[in-house]
Amino acid sequence: MKFFNPTLAFVEENCVRNHAEDIKSLGTKAYIVTGRSSSRKNGSLDDVLSVLHEAGTEYVIFDQVEENPSVETVEVAAELGKQFGADFVIGIGGGSPMDAAKSIAVLMANPEESGECLRSARIGLRPALPLCAVPTTCGTGSEITAVSVLTYHELGTKKSMPYKVFPKLALIDGKYLLKAPMSIIVSTAVDALAHLIESYLNSAADTYNRMISSYGLQLWGEIKECLKLDSLDIEMAEKLMLTSTVAGMAISQTGTSIPHYLSYTITYEHGVSHGRACGMFLSEYVKLYEKHNKVETGKICGWLGFEDTEAFAAYLRELIGTVGITEKECDLYVADLLGNKGKLATFPYEISPEEALKLYTGSLNIAQ
Ligand code: NAP
Numbered sequence: 001m002k003f004f005n006p007t008l009a010f011v012e013e014n015c016v017r018n019h020a021e022d023i024k025s026l027g028t029k030a031y032i033v034t035g036r037s038s039s040r041k042n043g044s045l046d047d048v049l050s051v052l053h054e055a056g057t058e059y060v061i062f063d064q065v066e067e068n069p070s071v072e073t074v075e076v077a078a079e080l081g082k083q084f085g086a087d088f089v090i091g092i093g094g095g096s097p098m099d100a101a102k103s104i105a106v107l108m109a110n111p112e113e114s115g116e117c118l119r120s121a122r123i124g125l126r127p128a129l130p131l132c133a134v135p136t137t138c139g140t141g142s143e144i145t146a147v148s149v150l151t152y153h154e155l156g157t158k159k160s161m162p163y164k165v166f167p168k169l170a171l172i173d174g175k176y177l178l179k180a181p182m183s184i185i186v187s188t189a190v191d192a193l194a195h196l197i198e199s200y201l202n203s204a205a206d207t208y209n210r211m212i213s214s215y216g217l218q219l220w221g222e223i224k225e226c227l228k229l230d231s232l233d234i235e236m237a238e239k240l241m242l243t244s245t246v247a248g249m250a251i252s253q254t255g256t257s258i259p260h261y262l263s264y265t266i267t268y269e270h271g272v273s274h275g276r277a278c279g280m281f282l283s284e285y286v287k288l289y290e291k292h293n294k295v296e297t298g299k300i301c302g303w304l305g306f307e308d309t310e311a312f313a314a315y316l317r318e319l320i321g322t323v324g325i326t327e328k329e330c331d332l333y334v335a336d337l338l339g340n341k342g343k344l345a346t347f348p349y350e351i352s353p354e355e356a357l358k359l360y361t362g363s364l365n366i367a368q
Protein backbone atom coordinates (compact mmCIF):
# COMPACT_ATOMS: atom_id res chain seq x y z
CA MET A 1 0.00 0.00 0.00
CA LYS A 2 1.21 3.51 -0.68
CA PHE A 3 -0.04 7.03 -0.20
CA PHE A 4 1.65 10.33 -1.03
CA ASN A 5 0.11 13.77 -1.39
CA PRO A 6 2.04 16.74 -0.06
CA THR A 7 -0.54 19.50 -0.81
CA LEU A 8 -1.84 21.50 2.15
CA ALA A 9 -5.54 21.70 1.22
CA PHE A 10 -8.50 23.45 2.80
CA VAL A 11 -12.11 23.06 1.68
CA GLU A 12 -14.15 25.75 3.44
CA GLU A 13 -16.17 28.91 3.11
CA ASN A 14 -14.04 32.04 2.52
CA CYS A 15 -11.04 29.79 2.17
CA VAL A 16 -8.74 32.24 0.38
CA ARG A 17 -9.23 35.03 2.92
CA ASN A 18 -8.96 32.60 5.84
CA HIS A 19 -5.56 31.43 4.61
CA ALA A 20 -3.90 34.74 3.83
CA GLU A 21 -0.91 33.75 5.98
CA ASP A 22 -0.45 30.47 4.12
CA ILE A 23 -0.44 32.34 0.80
CA LYS A 24 2.01 34.90 2.17
CA SER A 25 4.37 32.14 3.28
CA LEU A 26 4.89 31.01 -0.33
CA GLY A 27 6.92 34.03 -1.42
CA THR A 28 7.16 37.77 -1.94
CA LYS A 29 6.30 38.26 -5.64
CA ALA A 30 3.26 36.45 -7.00
CA TYR A 31 2.54 35.48 -10.59
CA ILE A 32 -1.20 34.97 -11.00
CA VAL A 33 -2.19 32.62 -13.82
CA THR A 34 -5.86 32.56 -14.78
CA GLY A 35 -8.38 32.26 -17.63
CA ARG A 36 -9.72 35.09 -19.75
CA SER A 37 -12.71 36.22 -17.72
CA SER A 38 -14.43 33.83 -15.31
CA SER A 39 -12.19 34.45 -12.28
CA ARG A 40 -13.04 38.17 -12.47
CA LYS A 41 -16.76 37.35 -12.42
CA ASN A 42 -16.94 34.65 -9.76
CA GLY A 43 -15.00 36.54 -7.07
CA SER A 44 -11.95 34.24 -6.91
CA LEU A 45 -9.52 36.76 -8.40
CA ASP A 46 -10.82 39.56 -6.11
CA ASP A 47 -10.34 37.34 -3.06
CA VAL A 48 -6.73 36.57 -4.02
CA LEU A 49 -5.96 40.21 -4.88
CA SER A 50 -7.35 41.50 -1.58
CA VAL A 51 -5.10 39.07 0.31
CA LEU A 52 -2.06 40.14 -1.72
CA HIS A 53 -2.87 43.85 -1.24
CA GLU A 54 -3.21 43.42 2.51
CA ALA A 55 0.10 41.56 2.68
CA GLY A 56 1.84 44.11 0.45
CA THR A 57 2.81 41.30 -1.94
CA GLU A 58 3.65 42.47 -5.46
CA TYR A 59 1.94 40.62 -8.29
CA VAL A 60 1.40 40.42 -12.03
CA ILE A 61 -1.59 38.74 -13.69
CA PHE A 62 -1.47 36.53 -16.80
CA ASP A 63 -5.11 36.10 -17.88
CA GLN A 64 -4.77 34.49 -21.30
CA VAL A 65 -4.98 30.78 -20.48
CA GLU A 66 -7.33 29.13 -22.98
CA GLU A 67 -9.32 25.93 -22.44
CA ASN A 68 -7.06 22.89 -22.89
CA PRO A 69 -3.98 25.13 -22.67
CA SER A 70 -1.26 24.80 -25.28
CA VAL A 71 2.45 24.52 -24.62
CA GLU A 72 2.86 27.77 -26.61
CA THR A 73 0.67 29.69 -24.13
CA VAL A 74 2.66 28.23 -21.24
CA GLU A 75 5.94 29.36 -22.83
CA VAL A 76 4.67 32.93 -23.38
CA ALA A 77 3.33 33.11 -19.82
CA ALA A 78 6.56 31.74 -18.32
CA GLU A 79 8.58 34.39 -20.18
CA LEU A 80 6.45 37.19 -18.69
CA GLY A 81 6.65 35.65 -15.23
CA LYS A 82 10.45 35.46 -15.45
CA GLN A 83 10.69 39.10 -16.56
CA PHE A 84 8.65 40.10 -13.51
CA GLY A 85 10.85 37.96 -11.26
CA ALA A 86 8.02 36.22 -9.42
CA ASP A 87 9.04 33.70 -6.77
CA PHE A 88 5.69 31.90 -6.55
CA VAL A 89 2.68 31.18 -8.75
CA ILE A 90 -1.06 31.28 -8.04
CA GLY A 91 -3.29 29.36 -10.48
CA ILE A 92 -6.94 30.44 -10.36
CA GLY A 93 -9.73 28.85 -12.41
CA GLY A 94 -10.63 25.50 -13.85
CA GLY A 95 -8.18 22.76 -14.72
CA SER A 96 -6.82 24.74 -17.65
CA PRO A 97 -5.31 27.65 -15.65
CA MET A 98 -4.28 25.38 -12.76
CA ASP A 99 -2.53 22.92 -15.11
CA ALA A 100 -0.93 25.78 -17.05
CA ALA A 101 0.29 27.27 -13.75
CA LYS A 102 2.11 24.02 -12.90
CA SER A 103 3.98 23.92 -16.21
CA ILE A 104 4.71 27.65 -15.97
CA ALA A 105 6.12 27.10 -12.47
CA VAL A 106 8.47 24.44 -13.92
CA LEU A 107 9.70 26.72 -16.72
CA MET A 108 10.14 29.71 -14.39
CA ALA A 109 12.33 27.64 -12.07
CA ASN A 110 14.41 26.52 -15.07
CA PRO A 111 14.89 29.68 -17.12
CA GLU A 112 17.37 28.07 -19.54
CA GLU A 113 14.77 25.48 -20.65
CA SER A 114 12.09 25.82 -23.36
CA GLY A 115 8.66 24.20 -23.56
CA GLU A 116 10.38 21.15 -25.08
CA CYS A 117 11.27 19.97 -21.56
CA LEU A 118 7.54 19.71 -20.80
CA ARG A 119 7.11 17.18 -23.59
CA SER A 120 10.03 14.86 -22.89
CA ALA A 121 11.54 14.60 -19.45
CA ARG A 122 14.91 16.15 -18.63
CA ILE A 123 17.03 14.92 -15.76
CA GLY A 124 18.21 17.35 -13.13
CA LEU A 125 15.62 20.11 -13.47
CA ARG A 126 15.16 22.39 -10.48
CA PRO A 127 11.82 21.89 -8.65
CA ALA A 128 8.94 24.09 -9.81
CA LEU A 129 8.28 27.41 -8.05
CA PRO A 130 5.84 27.07 -5.14
CA LEU A 131 2.26 27.00 -6.36
CA CYS A 132 -1.08 27.89 -4.79
CA ALA A 133 -4.18 26.57 -6.61
CA VAL A 134 -7.69 28.04 -6.34
CA PRO A 135 -10.21 25.92 -8.28
CA THR A 136 -13.40 27.42 -9.72
CA THR A 137 -14.79 24.34 -11.49
CA CYS A 138 -15.77 21.08 -9.84
CA GLY A 139 -13.97 18.50 -11.91
CA THR A 140 -10.27 18.28 -12.50
CA GLY A 141 -8.98 18.13 -8.93
CA SER A 142 -5.84 19.73 -10.36
CA GLU A 143 -5.50 21.68 -7.10
CA ILE A 144 -4.44 18.43 -5.41
CA THR A 145 -2.82 16.41 -8.20
CA ALA A 146 0.70 16.67 -9.59
CA VAL A 147 -0.51 16.51 -13.20
CA SER A 148 -0.48 19.22 -15.88
CA VAL A 149 -2.17 18.33 -19.19
CA LEU A 150 -1.14 20.46 -22.17
CA THR A 151 -2.27 20.56 -25.80
CA TYR A 152 0.34 19.82 -28.46
CA HIS A 153 -0.97 21.05 -31.81
CA GLU A 154 1.81 19.29 -33.71
CA LEU A 155 0.67 15.97 -32.18
CA GLY A 156 -3.02 16.74 -32.60
CA THR A 157 -3.73 15.78 -29.00
CA LYS A 158 -3.03 16.44 -25.31
CA LYS A 159 -0.31 15.00 -23.10
CA SER A 160 0.58 15.13 -19.41
CA MET A 161 3.76 16.90 -18.37
CA PRO A 162 6.45 14.35 -17.37
CA TYR A 163 7.10 15.89 -13.90
CA LYS A 164 5.10 15.83 -10.72
CA VAL A 165 4.13 19.29 -9.47
CA PHE A 166 1.87 19.14 -6.44
CA PRO A 167 0.56 22.58 -5.45
CA LYS A 168 1.96 23.58 -2.06
CA LEU A 169 -1.43 25.03 -1.13
CA ALA A 170 -4.98 24.37 -2.39
CA LEU A 171 -7.77 26.76 -1.35
CA ILE A 172 -11.16 25.33 -2.24
CA ASP A 173 -14.41 27.27 -1.86
CA GLY A 174 -17.78 26.24 -3.32
CA LYS A 175 -19.00 29.82 -3.69
CA TYR A 176 -17.04 30.29 -6.94
CA LEU A 177 -19.34 27.75 -8.58
CA LEU A 178 -22.55 29.63 -7.84
CA LYS A 179 -22.49 31.74 -11.00
CA ALA A 180 -21.15 29.04 -13.31
CA PRO A 181 -23.45 27.82 -16.11
CA MET A 182 -24.91 24.37 -15.42
CA SER A 183 -23.25 23.07 -18.60
CA ILE A 184 -19.81 23.70 -17.03
CA ILE A 185 -20.89 22.25 -13.68
CA VAL A 186 -22.25 19.09 -15.33
CA SER A 187 -19.23 18.58 -17.55
CA THR A 188 -16.72 19.10 -14.75
CA ALA A 189 -18.68 16.99 -12.25
CA VAL A 190 -18.60 14.15 -14.79
CA ASP A 191 -14.82 14.60 -15.03
CA ALA A 192 -14.67 14.07 -11.25
CA LEU A 193 -16.82 10.95 -11.66
CA ALA A 194 -14.39 9.65 -14.29
CA HIS A 195 -11.48 10.27 -11.89
CA LEU A 196 -13.21 8.30 -9.15
CA ILE A 197 -14.11 5.34 -11.34
CA GLU A 198 -10.79 5.24 -13.23
CA SER A 199 -8.96 5.38 -9.93
CA TYR A 200 -11.12 2.73 -8.24
CA LEU A 201 -10.83 0.26 -11.15
CA ASN A 202 -7.18 1.05 -11.89
CA SER A 203 -4.46 -1.60 -11.82
CA ALA A 204 -2.72 0.66 -9.29
CA ALA A 205 -5.73 0.70 -6.93
CA ASP A 206 -5.18 -0.80 -3.50
CA THR A 207 -7.15 -0.95 -0.26
CA TYR A 208 -5.58 2.27 0.99
CA ASN A 209 -6.28 4.50 -1.98
CA ARG A 210 -9.70 2.91 -2.56
CA MET A 211 -10.76 4.47 0.75
CA ILE A 212 -10.63 7.77 -1.11
CA SER A 213 -12.29 6.76 -4.38
CA SER A 214 -15.06 4.82 -2.61
CA TYR A 215 -15.83 7.82 -0.38
CA GLY A 216 -15.82 10.09 -3.45
CA LEU A 217 -18.23 7.78 -5.27
CA GLN A 218 -20.63 7.99 -2.32
CA LEU A 219 -20.39 11.78 -2.43
CA TRP A 220 -21.04 11.72 -6.18
CA GLY A 221 -24.17 9.66 -5.51
CA GLU A 222 -25.38 12.55 -3.34
CA ILE A 223 -24.78 15.23 -5.97
CA LYS A 224 -26.04 13.42 -9.04
CA GLU A 225 -29.64 14.64 -8.92
CA CYS A 226 -28.64 18.29 -8.54
CA LEU A 227 -26.93 18.11 -11.94
CA LYS A 228 -30.37 18.08 -13.54
CA LEU A 229 -31.47 21.33 -11.83
CA ASP A 230 -31.19 24.85 -13.29
CA SER A 231 -29.11 26.28 -10.45
CA LEU A 232 -27.23 25.35 -7.29
CA ASP A 233 -27.45 26.39 -3.67
CA ILE A 234 -24.29 26.96 -1.62
CA GLU A 235 -24.58 23.63 0.17
CA MET A 236 -24.61 21.69 -3.12
CA ALA A 237 -21.84 23.89 -4.56
CA GLU A 238 -19.65 23.05 -1.55
CA LYS A 239 -20.38 19.36 -1.91
CA LEU A 240 -19.53 19.45 -5.63
CA MET A 241 -16.20 21.08 -4.85
CA LEU A 242 -15.44 18.60 -2.08
CA THR A 243 -16.28 15.68 -4.40
CA SER A 244 -13.98 17.07 -7.07
CA THR A 245 -11.08 17.48 -4.63
CA VAL A 246 -11.60 13.98 -3.22
CA ALA A 247 -11.60 12.64 -6.80
CA GLY A 248 -8.34 14.53 -7.41
CA MET A 249 -6.86 12.89 -4.29
CA ALA A 250 -7.87 9.52 -5.73
CA ILE A 251 -6.11 10.03 -9.08
CA SER A 252 -3.12 11.57 -7.33
CA GLN A 253 -2.47 8.00 -6.10
CA THR A 254 -3.34 5.91 -9.17
CA GLY A 255 -3.46 8.15 -12.22
CA THR A 256 -6.35 8.00 -14.68
CA SER A 257 -7.06 5.19 -17.11
CA ILE A 258 -8.59 4.42 -20.49
CA PRO A 259 -11.58 6.85 -20.63
CA HIS A 260 -9.24 9.79 -20.05
CA TYR A 261 -6.82 8.55 -22.68
CA LEU A 262 -9.62 8.08 -25.23
CA SER A 263 -11.07 11.50 -24.42
CA TYR A 264 -8.02 13.49 -25.52
CA THR A 265 -8.51 13.06 -29.28
CA ILE A 266 -12.28 13.52 -28.92
CA THR A 267 -11.65 16.87 -27.24
CA TYR A 268 -8.97 17.85 -29.73
CA GLU A 269 -10.70 16.70 -32.94
CA HIS A 270 -14.35 17.23 -32.02
CA GLY A 271 -14.25 20.13 -29.56
CA VAL A 272 -16.02 18.18 -26.80
CA SER A 273 -15.29 19.54 -23.31
CA HIS A 274 -12.92 17.44 -21.20
CA GLY A 275 -15.48 16.11 -18.71
CA ARG A 276 -18.09 15.17 -21.34
CA ALA A 277 -15.45 13.51 -23.50
CA CYS A 278 -14.29 11.34 -20.58
CA GLY A 279 -17.85 10.67 -19.45
CA MET A 280 -18.90 9.32 -22.86
CA PHE A 281 -16.56 6.33 -22.45
CA LEU A 282 -17.29 5.66 -18.79
CA SER A 283 -20.18 3.21 -18.93
CA GLU A 284 -18.55 0.98 -21.60
CA TYR A 285 -15.38 0.98 -19.53
CA VAL A 286 -17.32 -0.07 -16.42
CA LYS A 287 -19.15 -2.75 -18.42
CA LEU A 288 -15.83 -4.08 -19.72
CA TYR A 289 -14.61 -4.39 -16.14
CA GLU A 290 -17.91 -5.99 -15.12
CA LYS A 291 -17.20 -8.92 -17.48
CA HIS A 292 -14.33 -9.85 -15.16
CA ASN A 293 -15.47 -8.65 -11.76
CA LYS A 294 -19.12 -7.95 -11.02
CA VAL A 295 -18.49 -7.43 -7.32
CA GLU A 296 -16.53 -4.20 -7.74
CA THR A 297 -18.78 -2.73 -10.45
CA GLY A 298 -21.77 -3.65 -8.27
CA LYS A 299 -20.24 -1.67 -5.41
CA ILE A 300 -19.70 1.34 -7.69
CA CYS A 301 -23.33 1.25 -8.85
CA GLY A 302 -24.46 0.91 -5.23
CA TRP A 303 -22.45 3.93 -4.02
CA LEU A 304 -23.67 6.01 -6.93
CA GLY A 305 -27.27 4.93 -6.37
CA PHE A 306 -27.87 2.99 -9.63
CA GLU A 307 -29.50 -0.40 -9.85
CA ASP A 308 -26.97 -1.72 -12.36
CA THR A 309 -24.53 -0.67 -15.08
CA GLU A 310 -27.38 -0.30 -17.61
CA ALA A 311 -29.10 2.27 -15.38
CA PHE A 312 -25.76 4.03 -14.94
CA ALA A 313 -25.24 4.10 -18.73
CA ALA A 314 -28.75 5.49 -19.33
CA TYR A 315 -28.27 8.25 -16.73
CA LEU A 316 -24.97 9.35 -18.27
CA ARG A 317 -26.29 9.24 -21.84
CA GLU A 318 -29.19 11.49 -20.84
CA LEU A 319 -26.93 13.86 -18.89
CA ILE A 320 -24.10 14.39 -21.37
CA GLY A 321 -25.20 12.87 -24.71
CA THR A 322 -22.64 11.58 -27.14
CA VAL A 323 -20.79 12.57 -30.30
CA GLY A 324 -20.33 11.13 -33.80
CA ILE A 325 -17.06 10.01 -35.38
CA THR A 326 -16.37 8.29 -38.70
CA GLU A 327 -15.54 4.61 -39.10
CA LYS A 328 -12.09 5.61 -40.33
CA GLU A 329 -11.43 7.67 -37.20
CA CYS A 330 -12.73 4.82 -35.08
CA ASP A 331 -10.28 2.35 -36.66
CA LEU A 332 -7.39 4.77 -36.15
CA TYR A 333 -8.28 5.40 -32.51
CA VAL A 334 -8.71 1.69 -31.75
CA ALA A 335 -5.31 0.91 -33.31
CA ASP A 336 -3.77 3.73 -31.27
CA LEU A 337 -5.21 2.35 -28.02
CA LEU A 338 -4.10 -1.19 -28.78
CA GLY A 339 -0.58 0.11 -29.46
CA ASN A 340 -0.34 1.92 -26.12
CA LYS A 341 0.81 -0.83 -23.77
CA GLY A 342 1.35 1.61 -20.90
CA LYS A 343 -2.25 2.82 -20.98
CA LEU A 344 -3.64 -0.71 -21.44
CA ALA A 345 -1.70 -1.73 -18.34
CA THR A 346 -3.80 0.66 -16.23
CA PHE A 347 -6.69 -1.80 -16.80
CA PRO A 348 -6.18 -4.95 -14.74
CA TYR A 349 -7.39 -7.37 -17.45
CA GLU A 350 -6.31 -7.95 -21.03
CA ILE A 351 -8.30 -6.01 -23.63
CA SER A 352 -8.96 -7.78 -26.96
CA PRO A 353 -9.24 -5.87 -30.29
CA GLU A 354 -13.02 -6.55 -30.25
CA GLU A 355 -13.32 -5.12 -26.74
CA ALA A 356 -11.28 -2.04 -27.71
CA LEU A 357 -13.64 -1.50 -30.66
CA LYS A 358 -16.67 -1.88 -28.36
CA LEU A 359 -15.34 0.91 -26.16
CA TYR A 360 -15.95 3.17 -29.18
CA THR A 361 -19.01 1.62 -30.79
CA GLY A 362 -20.81 1.39 -27.43
CA SER A 363 -19.92 4.97 -26.49
CA LEU A 364 -20.05 7.09 -29.64
CA ASN A 365 -22.11 7.23 -32.85
CA ILE A 366 -20.00 5.76 -35.64
CA ALA A 367 -20.87 6.92 -39.17
CA GLN A 368 -19.75 5.39 -42.50
P1 NAP B 1 -11.43 24.88 -17.99
O1 NAP B 1 -10.92 24.57 -19.36
O2 NAP B 1 -10.46 25.29 -16.97
O3 NAP B 1 -12.57 25.98 -18.08
C1 NAP B 1 -13.69 25.78 -18.93
C2 NAP B 1 -14.51 27.04 -19.03
O4 NAP B 1 -15.12 27.30 -17.79
C3 NAP B 1 -13.70 28.29 -19.37
O5 NAP B 1 -14.43 29.00 -20.35
C4 NAP B 1 -13.66 29.06 -18.07
O6 NAP B 1 -13.63 30.47 -18.29
C5 NAP B 1 -14.97 28.68 -17.45
N1 NAP B 1 -15.03 28.75 -15.98
C6 NAP B 1 -14.14 28.31 -15.06
N2 NAP B 1 -14.62 28.49 -13.82
C7 NAP B 1 -15.82 29.09 -13.94
C8 NAP B 1 -16.80 29.55 -13.00
N3 NAP B 1 -16.64 29.39 -11.69
N4 NAP B 1 -17.91 30.16 -13.49
C9 NAP B 1 -18.10 30.30 -14.83
N5 NAP B 1 -17.22 29.87 -15.75
C10 NAP B 1 -16.11 29.26 -15.32
O7 NAP B 1 -12.29 23.61 -17.51
P2 NAP B 1 -11.96 22.35 -16.61
O8 NAP B 1 -12.85 21.28 -17.07
O9 NAP B 1 -11.93 22.71 -15.18
O10 NAP B 1 -10.45 21.97 -17.00
C11 NAP B 1 -10.18 21.16 -18.13
C12 NAP B 1 -8.68 20.99 -18.25
O11 NAP B 1 -8.16 20.31 -17.10
C13 NAP B 1 -8.33 20.12 -19.46
O12 NAP B 1 -7.20 20.65 -20.11
C14 NAP B 1 -8.02 18.77 -18.82
O13 NAP B 1 -7.16 17.98 -19.62
C15 NAP B 1 -7.38 19.19 -17.52
N6 NAP B 1 -7.42 18.15 -16.46
C16 NAP B 1 -6.40 18.11 -15.56
C17 NAP B 1 -6.38 17.16 -14.55
C18 NAP B 1 -5.26 17.13 -13.55
O14 NAP B 1 -5.16 16.20 -12.75
N7 NAP B 1 -4.40 18.11 -13.54
C19 NAP B 1 -7.43 16.23 -14.44
C20 NAP B 1 -8.46 16.30 -15.37
C21 NAP B 1 -8.44 17.26 -16.35
P3 NAP B 1 -12.24 31.32 -18.33
O15 NAP B 1 -11.45 30.76 -19.47
O16 NAP B 1 -12.69 32.71 -18.53
O17 NAP B 1 -11.58 31.08 -17.01
Ligand code: FE
Pocket residue numbers: 139140191194195260274278
Ligand atom coordinates in the same frame (compact mmCIF):
# COMPACT_ATOMS: atom_id res chain seq x y z
FE1 FE C 1 -10.00 14.71 -16.01
